[in-house]
Amino acid sequence: MHEMSLAEGIRSIVEDQARTHGFSRVRVLRLEIGRFAGVEKPALDFAFDVVMRGSPAEGARLEMIDLPGQALCYDCARTVEIADRLDPCPLCGGGRLIPQGGDEMRIKDMEVL
Amino acid sequence: MCTVCGCGDKVTVDGKEISHDEAHRLGLAHDHHHDHAQGHSHHHHHSHSHSHRHGDLVHEHPHDHHHDHGHDHAHGHSHDHGDADHAHAHGGDDHHHDHHHYGTGPAGVSVPGMSQERLIAVETSILAKNDALAAGNRRVLRALGVLALNLVSSPGSGKTTLLCRTIQALGEAPLAVIEGDQQTSADADRIRATGARAIQINTGKGCHLDAAMVGRAIDDLRPRPGSYLFIENVGNLVCPAAFDLGEAAKVAILSVTEGEDKPLKYPDMFTAARLAILNKTDLAPHCDVDLGLYEANLRRVNPGIEILRLSARTGEGMGAWLEWLRARLAEAQA
Numbered sequence: 001m002h003e004m005s006l007a008e009g010i011r012s013i014v015e016d017q018a019r020t021h022g023f024s025r026v027r028v029l030r031l032e033i034g035r036f037a038g039v040e041k042p043a044l045d046f047a048f049d050v051v052m053r054g055s056p057a058e059g060a061r062l063e064m065i066d067l068p069g070q071a072l073c074y075d076c077a078r079t080v081e082i083a084d085r086l087d088p089c090p091l092c093g094g095g096r097l098i099p100q101g102g103d104e105m106r107i108k109d110m111e112v113l
Numbered sequence: 114m115c116t117v118c119g120c121g122d123k124v125t126v127d128g129k130e131i132s133h134d135e136a137h138r139l140g141l142a143h144d145h146h147h148d149h150a151q152g153h154s155h156h157h158h159h160s161h162s163h164s165h166r167h168g169d170l171v172h173e174h175p176h177d178h179h180h181d182h183g184h185d186h187a188h189g190h191s192h193d194h195g196d197a198d199h200a201h202a203h204g205g206d207d208h209h210h211d212h213h214h215y216g217t218g219p220a221g222v223s224v225p226g227m228s229q230e231r232l233i234a235v236e237t238s239i240l241a242k243n244d245a246l247a248a249g250n251r252r253v254l255r256a257l258g259v260l261a262l263n264l265v266s267s268p269g270s271g272k273t274t275l276l277c278r279t280i281q282a283l284g285e286a287p288l289a290v291i292e293g294d295q296q297t298s299a300d301a302d303r304i305r306a307t308g309a310r311a312i313q314i315n316t317g318k319g320c321h322l323d324a325a326m327v328g329r330a331i332d333d334l335r336p337r338p339g340s341y342l343f344i345e346n347v348g349n350l351v352c353p354a355a356f357d358l359g360e361a362a363k364v365a366i367l368s369v370t371e372g373e374d375k376p377l378k379y380p381d382m383f384t385a386a387r388l389a390i391l392n393k394t395d396l397a398p399h400c401d402v403d404l405g406l407y408e409a410n411l412r413r414v415n416p417g418i419e420i421l422r423l424s425a426r427t428g429e430g431m432g433a434w435l436e437w438l439r440a441r442l443a444e445a446q447a
Contacts, residue, residue, distance in 0.1 A: 002320060002352045009239040021233055031239075038355065038381055074416040085380050086413070096416035099384060107235040 003043040006105060007051035013107055018056045023112035026057040030109050034102035035069035036085055056112075069102030243356055246324035250331060250359025254342065260438070260445040261342040263360035265382055267375075268348030270368040271392045273300045275425040276343055280307045282435055287340035291330045293322040293347045300345065310334060321352040324359055339446055341438065350379040361445055362387035369397045373406040380414040388419045388437065395424040 014026060033039050041064055048062045068081050075094030088095050238244065254261050264272050276290060290311040292300040301313035312330045314322060327344060336342045344360060346353040354363075365386035367375060370393060376383045383389060389411050397404060408420050421437065423430030 002355070005352075006239050009242060012242060013235065013237050013239070017233060017235060021231075023231065023233070027230070036381075038351070086377060095413055098416055104238070105240065106238045109232055109234045109236075112231050112233055 003040055003047040004051065006039065006044060007047035010048065010107060011051050011055050011057065014052075014055055014057045014110070017110065018112075021112070024056055025113040026060040026110050027113060028061045028063060028111040029057055029107065030063045030065060032065045032067050032104055032106050032108045034067045034104040035083070036099050036102040037105045038103075039105060057110075060110075065108065067102060067104050070100045071097035071102075072100045073097050240355065240357075243324045246328055247357035247359040250324055250328050253328075253331060254336075254359060254361075255445070257336060257338045257340075258446040259336045259338070259340055259342050260442040261344060261358075261360040262438075262441070263344045263346055263353070263358050263363045264366060265346045265350070265353045265363055265386065266348060266366035266368075267350045267371060270348070270366045270371065271425050272345050272348070272366050273303055275366065275390070275392060275423075276345060277303060277307050278425045278428070278431065279343075279434070279438070280304070280309045282431060283341070283438070287337040289334045289336045289340060289342050291322075291327060291334070291342070291344045293326075293345060295319070295347060316347055320347055320349050321356050322346050322358060323356050327358045339442070341442060350375070350382045354381040354385045361441060364388045364390060366390045366392050367407065367411075368393040369402045369404065369407070370400055373403055373410055376407075376410040376414050383411055383418065384415045386415070386418060388421065390434065391420060391422045393424060393426070394422050394429060395427045 010029070010031075014029070018024070033041070044064070045062060048057075052058050052060060069083065069085070070079055071082050071089075072079050073089040073092060073094050074096040076089060076092035078089075078091055079100055080090055080097070082090065082097065085099070087097075089097060250261075264276070266272050273292075280288065280290075288309055290301070290304045290309055292298075292304060292311055292313045293316060294300055294313070295316055295318065297315070298313040301311040304311035312334050314326050314330060316322065316326070322344065331342075334342075344358060346358075363382075363386040365383055365388070367383075367389055369391060376389075391404060391407055394404070404422060411418050411420055419437070421430060421433050423434055425431070
């Protein structure tokens with residue numbers, strides 16, 4: 001959706017962390033991306049390469065870890081894991097679910113030099 | 114922003130150009146929302162997965178991350194590290210160890226021949242900066258008892274017409290409007306023609322308003338205590354869903370000409386909204402639409418969503434909308 005913006009958010013966090021922890025280069029940066037986060041991973045990969053130029057994360061390897069999508073079923077009132085935003089409840093077959101997680105977009109950790 | 118947007122563009126607030134960096138208020142102190150949901154603190158435990166060779170035996174530890182220690186593990190579970198700071202505490206199967214790499218001094222203090230590589234746990238949302246600014250906006254609005262609503266929709270759904278009619282109907286109630294568009298001040302001009310105060314934000318190529326832009330507009334507008342603040346977002350059913358502006362609620366406007374499938378195609382926006390307004394109902398008889406199906410699809414992506422049908426053009430259904438607004442304003446002042 002707005003992967004360029006997300007990459008800028010990552011850069012700004014990397015720069016903050018570099019100041020706080022005193023490192024000069026990021027080798028690997030790991031992100032956790034929820035299934036419902038709406039992140040287009042190839043687009044983020046592309047944006048990452050472009051936006052990190054001139055930052056400590058220039059040339060860093062970007063690893064993306066998928067987090068499952070969870071939703072609360074309004075019919076059986078249980079929290080279930082679903083693969084697709086519009087999937088029915090796997091327990092009761094209900095079609096009214098509200099996401100309860102899976103919209104995460106966060107930097108988990110970085111390997112730095 | 115979309116990959117085509119290029120965030121480096123200038124943002125203008127009522128004709129005043131500010132840099133994107135400034136718009137994001139990069140220099141300002143802000144809180145980092147470190148998410149420690151997994152029960153870890155800064156001195157947290159990482160489980161490692163280097164494989165250690167013990168003579169002929171290779172064993173692997175369960176793992177989150179890789180790092181080279183630049184030392185050999187001569188093992189009986191006593192590690193001999195070149196790095197004196199790096200102490201492992203092995204507890205049988207449960208292989209935790211304290212990360213003493215963490216914060217053991219800046220990498221600039223280099224020791225020849227020793228790896229400086231470290232793992233830094235960040236656990237920070239990519240949108241943490243926006244979220245922190247939005248929380249700041251929310252505090253300011255809350256303290257003033259201002260009801261801020263973030264109006265989201267695709268372009269052409271009738272947001273501005275609905276706003277103009279709403280302003281007229283609210284009469285003397287104090288209110289202000291923040292207009293977001295990529296270009297032109299046409300919408301702010303339309304709002305100002307009703308006598309209301311409005312500020313236009315042009316996002317350039319940006320496809321959504323963010324909390325920094327809105328914070329700056331709030332500073333300029335100085336909304337009166339107990340007033341309404343309508344934020345008309347950039348017409349876009351995708352990106353504005355993810356950017357909290359500090360509003361009390363998102364109101365999604367969907368016109369009956371757009372197609373019943375839109376909530377299913379763009380679920381995020383309708384999931385994030387508290388209220389959906391089905392606008393242009395006067396056109397419904399002319400375009401073979403099923404208003405019941407619109408509502409069913411809205412509830413399918415957001416079972417808790419409130420729905421109002423109205424026509425800003427004819428005024429049909431405006432009463433319920435005004436009632437909804439007054440109830441939310443009372444909540445904002447409670």
